[in-house]
Amino acid sequence: MRSSLPGPLAELQRNLAAKMTERAFHLTFFAIAVVGLALGLFAPFGGWRVDAHLIWSVATVPVILALAYSIVRDFLIGRMGVDAIALVSMTAAIVMGQPLAGVVVAIMYTGGNILEDYARGKAERDLKSLRDRTPRVAHKWLGDVLTDISVDEVQAGDQLLVRAGELLPVDGYLADPHASIDESAVTGEPLPVTRAQGELLRSGTVNAGEAFRLHASASASESTYAGIIRMVEAAQTAKAPFIRVADRFALFLLPTTLIVAGLAWWLSGESIRALAVLVVATPCPLILAAPVAFIGGVSRAAREGILMKGSAALEALSQIRTAIFDKTGTLTEGGARLTAFATAPGVSADEALRLLASLEQASHHVLAQTLIDLVRGRGKTLSHPREVREFRGSGIEGFVEGRRLKAGTRSLVLGGAPLPDWAKEAAAAAEDRSALSVYLSIDGRFSAIVIMADAVREDTPTALARLREAGVSRIIMVTGDDSEAAYTVARSLGLDEAFADKSPAEKVAAVEVESARQPTMMVGDGINDAPALAAANVGIAMGARGATASSEAADIVILVDRLDRVAEAYSISLRTRAIAMQSIVVGLGLSGIAMIAAAFGYITPVAGALLQEVIDIAVILNALRALIGPSGSTPGGKAAAVANPPRQTGEQAAG
Structure with a gap:
C-alpha cells in the first residue's frame, strides 16, 4: 500500500516510533525495579519465605542485562558512555551483598532514563509542532472539477484550491487578488499578513481568510515545509562537537571512579565505602544535560522563526567572532x-x-x-x-x-x-x-x-549593534553591487570593511580568508550567496523570500524577513552553550564532592544513590533553561561606536 505521507515525514514517524519503543522499555524496567523494591520491603512483614535480598537482586538483574546490552551496542559503534559506572555499581552491590543499594541504583538509573525522555520531549516540542502540522491533502482543479489528492502527488503548475483554515500544501503563487495568511508556525510572526496576487506563498502556512486559488510552483518534497521537516530531523539527530566531547569524558570518569573506589576500600578496609563511591558517581542523565540544553536552544530558535540544522550549527554559531553580510536583500531591503x-x-x-x-x-x-x-x-x-x-x-x-x-x-x-x-x-x-x-x-x-x-533595513543598525554587544568583533560586507552604493551603505552602518563588485567565487575567497583568521559566519539571501554560505563556518540564509539554493547550503535559515533574527540566533547560541557548560561543570563538581564524602564513609550506598539522582535532576532542570530566556537581550552593555571606517578600495578578497 502506498504511503500518503511525504518522505521526510514518513522518516520522522519511523524515528518517533523507535523513540516510543525505547520509552516503553524504560518504563517497563523502571516498574520492575520499583515493584521489586516494594516487595522486598514488604517481605519481612508478610511472612514470606523468600528473602528480601533475593527479591531485590532479581529486580536488579533485568536492568543490569539491559544496560549491558546497551553498553556493548554503543561500544561497537565507537561510543563509551558513563552508564558503565551504573552497570559496575549495580553489579558490585549484588556481589557485595548490598542488593538494596543495587535496586535503588536500578530505580535511579531507569528513572533517569524516563527523566531523559521527558526532558527531550519538552525541549523538542516546538520542533514536533512543526512536523506534526505537515499537510497531507490538496484540492486540485481538473478543468472545472475539484479533486482531493495526496500532497505528494502535487506537481509544479497544478491549480489548487486552499479553503479557509487549511494549511497550504505546497509552495505556490496566489492566483486571486488577495489572501490573508497566518505564517506564525513558520516565521513566528503572530498576526496574519495580507498577500497580493502573484506573491509567493509557502507551504505550512494557514489560510486565515476566504478560500483562494493557488498556482503550485513546486512539488511537496521541494516546498518550504518539506525543507523545514528535513531540518527538524537534522536538529534531532546531529550531535554537536561539545556533546561528543562530553561523551568522551566518560573515558576519563570511569577509571577515575574505579581508582577512588579502590583507594577508599584499601585505605579503610571497608568494601561498603567503595560501593558508596561507585553508586554516588553514577551520573546517568548527567552528561545528557548537554544534548538537552542544545535541543532546547534549537527549539527556542524555532519559535523565533530560526531553523538550525542540528546542535552542531548552534554550537558553531556560539563561537563566531566575524560576521560577513551580503548587501542587497540582507543589509538592505533588496528593492528600490x-x-x-x-x-x-x-x-x-x-x-x-x-x-x-x-x-x-x-x-x-x-x-x-x-x-x-x-x-x-x-x-x-x-x-x-x-x-x-x-x-x-x-x-x-x-x-x-x-x-x-x-x-x-x-x-x-x-x-x-x-x-x-x-x-x-x-x-x-x-x-x-x-x-x-x-x-x-x-x-x-x-x-x-x-x-x-535600495534602503537599509530598519532593523539593520540594531541587529549589528546586538552582534557587537554579544561578542562579534568584526563585521564586514561582501557584495556584487557597485562600489559607490556598497561603500555608502557600509559607511552609514559603521562596518569594519566592505568589498564591492565581487563575483560568487570572489565572495567564497573572502569568506575563506576571514575564516582562516577567526570563526566566521556568512549571511546572505540570494542564490549567488549559496557557495559563500557553504564555505563559512556558519552559513545563515535569509530564507523568507524563498531562495531555495541558499537555504539548502546554509546551516541556519531565518524564515522571517528580519535581520534582527540573526542577532537573536547568536544570542540564543551563546546562552545555550553557557547553560550546557554550566550544567556539566556544576553537576560533575557536585558528584566529585559526593564521591569524596562517600570515600570517607559519610554517605551510605543507598543514600548515595538518592543524592546522585537529586544532582542529576537539578542539572537537567538547569539545562532546560535553554528553552527560555530574555528575548532581545545579549551579554554586555551598550554598543560602542565603530572606530574603524570601511576601506574604500577595490582590494581583492584573497588579499
Whole structure:
C-alpha cells in the first residue's frame, strides 16, 4: 500500500516510533525495579519465605542485562558512555551483598532514563509542532472539477484550491487578488499578513481568510515545509562537537571512579565505602544535560522563526567572532523604493508622480515598475503614454494627457542649466545615499525630482549593534553591487570593511580568508550567496523570500524577513552553550564532592544513590533553561561606536 505521507515525514514517524519503543522499555524496567523494591520491603512483614535480598537482586538483574546490552551496542559503534559506572555499581552491590543499594541504583538509573525522555520531549516540542502540522491533502482543479489528492502527488503548475483554515500544501503563487495568511508556525510572526496576487506563498502556512486559488510552483518534497521537516530531523539527530566531547569524558570518569573506589576500600578496609563511591558517581542523565540544553536552544530558535540544522550549527554559531553580510536583500531591503521627492513651486506632488508613472509604463528601466506600483498603490489611475521616445541610459520622453513629459538624468532634463534651490536638498540626499535620481520636466519646465534607493533595513543598525554587544568583533560586507552604493551603505552602518563588485567565487575567497583568521559566519539571501554560505563556518540564509539554493547550503535559515533574527540566533547560541557548560561543570563538581564524602564513609550506598539522582535532576532542570530566556537581550552593555571606517578600495578578497 502506498504511503500518503511525504518522505521526510514518513522518516520522522519511523524515528518517533523507535523513540516510543525505547520509552516503553524504560518504563517497563523502571516498574520492575520499583515493584521489586516494594516487595522486598514488604517481605519481612508478610511472612514470606523468600528473602528480601533475593527479591531485590532479581529486580536488579533485568536492568543490569539491559544496560549491558546497551553498553556493548554503543561500544561497537565507537561510543563509551558513563552508564558503565551504573552497570559496575549495580553489579558490585549484588556481589557485595548490598542488593538494596543495587535496586535503588536500578530505580535511579531507569528513572533517569524516563527523566531523559521527558526532558527531550519538552525541549523538542516546538520542533514536533512543526512536523506534526505537515499537510497531507490538496484540492486540485481538473478543468472545472475539484479533486482531493495526496500532497505528494502535487506537481509544479497544478491549480489548487486552499479553503479557509487549511494549511497550504505546497509552495505556490496566489492566483486571486488577495489572501490573508497566518505564517506564525513558520516565521513566528503572530498576526496574519495580507498577500497580493502573484506573491509567493509557502507551504505550512494557514489560510486565515476566504478560500483562494493557488498556482503550485513546486512539488511537496521541494516546498518550504518539506525543507523545514528535513531540518527538524537534522536538529534531532546531529550531535554537536561539545556533546561528543562530553561523551568522551566518560573515558576519563570511569577509571577515575574505579581508582577512588579502590583507594577508599584499601585505605579503610571497608568494601561498603567503595560501593558508596561507585553508586554516588553514577551520573546517568548527567552528561545528557548537554544534548538537552542544545535541543532546547534549537527549539527556542524555532519559535523565533530560526531553523538550525542540528546542535552542531548552534554550537558553531556560539563561537563566531566575524560576521560577513551580503548587501542587497540582507543589509538592505533588496528593492528600490521612493526615499525623497521634491517638486517645483505650484506643482502638485501627487499629480507629478502620477504623470511620471504614466510615462514610465513605456520604459524598460528596472525602476519603472516600482514607480508604477507605488502610484497604483495610492489609488491613482494611470494614463496611456503616447509618442514615446526612449534615450538608452538617459531617460524617456513622451506625451501623457496632451502634456509633454521628459524623465531621466539631470543632463537629459536640465541640460547645462543650474539646479534650482527647491531641488538641491533632494539631489544632495541622492549623492549621500548613492541613489538613483529621476528628473522630470512637464511642458519644458523642470517640475520634480524623484530619488529611488535600495534602503537599509530598519532593523539593520540594531541587529549589528546586538552582534557587537554579544561578542562579534568584526563585521564586514561582501557584495556584487557597485562600489559607490556598497561603500555608502557600509559607511552609514559603521562596518569594519566592505568589498564591492565581487563575483560568487570572489565572495567564497573572502569568506575563506576571514575564516582562516577567526570563526566566521556568512549571511546572505540570494542564490549567488549559496557557495559563500557553504564555505563559512556558519552559513545563515535569509530564507523568507524563498531562495531555495541558499537555504539548502546554509546551516541556519531565518524564515522571517528580519535581520534582527540573526542577532537573536547568536544570542540564543551563546546562552545555550553557557547553560550546557554550566550544567556539566556544576553537576560533575557536585558528584566529585559526593564521591569524596562517600570515600570517607559519610554517605551510605543507598543514600548515595538518592543524592546522585537529586544532582542529576537539578542539572537537567538547569539545562532546560535553554528553552527560555530574555528575548532581545545579549551579554554586555551598550554598543560602542565603530572606530574603524570601511576601506574604500577595490582590494581583492584573497588579499
